Amino acid sequence: MKVLLALERLLKSYPIEQITSGRLAREAGISRSTFYRQYASVDDVLVQLFDHVIDEMVVAGDGWISGTDPLLRPSLRGIHKVFLNHGPLLRAVVDAEVGELTATSERYRGVMAMWDEAVSLRLQESYPWVPQPDLIAHALNAADERLMYYQYGDGPESVSEEHFNETFDVMYRMWSSALGIQPGSEDRVT
């Protein structure tokens, strides 16, 4: 856990490609050999950290995704908040796609695919009037991911509450129109 926290701390000031295992071990206050007893590489640490954040996101979105809460807004907002809180880490994960961090980049693709599937399932069950739910789920998630990456990548200290609300509203309106519901009440638009 010490190493995971150290990596998230470092990511607030340095891009992932500048973080070596030596630097990470120093930040965590352990020796390199201790580091390598616990982790195979920086990539390995990043994946584990990412897994924790995904757990958080799944919890944040679960109400709507599982169908227990019919309202989209609180769940979507919860997911946006988690992304913001871990902005620098998630930016590093997305950037891993272009770099050499293959374990992280593979996990990232897996998570996006899982997310697409979960949203599509919810659309089919709760918004049966939505045509092509797979496509819609995919488009919305892609838009969300890109927007959050750019707007929240610097983390919570760099994003005002107002800016967060504006960003969230852009996405919430896009979701609402794709789902054919009224923003706010979330009643079906006829």
Place this chain on the structure above:
Amino acid sequence: MSLLPALENLLLSTPIDKVTVGRLCRQQGVSRSTFYRQFDSLDDALDQLFQSVITEMVAAGDPWLSGADLRLEPHLRAVFRAYLNHGPLMRAVADAEMGKLKATSQHYREMMAMWDEAVARRLSDSYPWVDKPEMVSHALNAAGERIMYYDFGGGPTHVTDEDFDATAQILYSMWCSALGIEQGSEKRLAQG
């Protein structure tokens, strides 16, 4: 067949990470030195192909992007059509992001940024009621890119006209609602 069309052709059946200079040359019956007289690397060849598709896509979208013709639907559709016609190539380019094809992947990122900027400018000029045009542009392009990648990546022979229309329609309706205009007439929707 010259080497660039041959590369695009090869991508119809072979994912980019399985394509090598040797394979391309064997298939064309030319020597590797012929290839390397024209290109620095496979990355370089892919990048050149990509640039020509971008030129096509920009030409397709230009009337709307430049503000000369503000009917969104025909131009959006033309951009999708250009993507579909080069689906396997565009898929390879997007996949280059994951791999070692640095020149292509860099140009891909730049192209997406350019596209975001051009759309944001058009929104500010012609749809001034759209709140946060940069973010909206970005979100719409991201959605479009991902959908086209998955739906059109197989190329025109894999996509029926009906499927193409369905996909184009979904994206068009997403654009219309983000721009606050009515589908079809493209008139601004009444507020409230």
